[in-house]
Amino acid sequence: MSEIRWIVLDIEGTTSSTESVHVGLYAYARPRLGPWIDGRPGDPDVRSAVAQVKAEAGLPEEAATAEVVRVLHEWMDGDVKATPLKTLQGRIWAEGFAAGELTAHFFPDVAPALRAWHEAGHRLAVFSSGSVASQRPWFRHTDAGDLSTLVERHFDTVNAGPKREPASYTRIAQDLGEPATLLFLSDVPAELDAAAAAGWRTTGVRRPGEPSAAADFGPHPVVTSFEEVRVR
Incomplete structure (x- = not known):
């Protein structure tokens, strides 16, 4: 199996609570x-x-x-x-x-994992329905410090397309590289299905108390914390 080069993150329900958004x-x-x-x-x-x-x-x-x-x-x-x-x-x-009026919330396991993955040579990107203009400050002004320097690429529904369509993941892969080397983390099964259909590797994130906590992730591997994500 190809080595994972890029880890692509969803935000809402995956790195951060739905309530915080x-x-x-x-x-x-x-x-x-x-x-x-x-x-x-x-x-x-x-x-x-x-x-x-x-x-x-x-x-x-x-x-x-x-x-x-x-x-x-x-x-x-x-x-x-x-x-x-x-x-x-x-x-x-x-x-x-x-203006310092907002601070982004991240689950406690996220920042340590992002830093560890970055240190290990994995490159990080974001694919969220939130605009790129909101993604950048979200990672810069967090309750875990500035995480923006860890994230190299940002994708949204404007520059990539809808998150539940395989074509969007094919489009992102044209920028990032071979689909088999890309890992997508999301709490939404339909998004994982679309990524897998485009040849990506996937992992479902089941956060207790989140809307997708009881979702059926089908064939996708599932974790409850970024500490459990397999990146090898």
């Missing part, structure tokens, strides 16, 4: 969406995200910010992995981290 980060972004949009009328990323929201929600082009925010809040409530929502949230969160 849905309660902490979502609560931070929710009241800021409207002012953020209105305060950056010339920002091309904001304009593009707003246009995408209107298009996906069937809103008229002249719809007011309040209507756009209503849709964004509905998506947040339903945990919809919509790219324009992730883009706007990511920008807001990045500012919050930079």
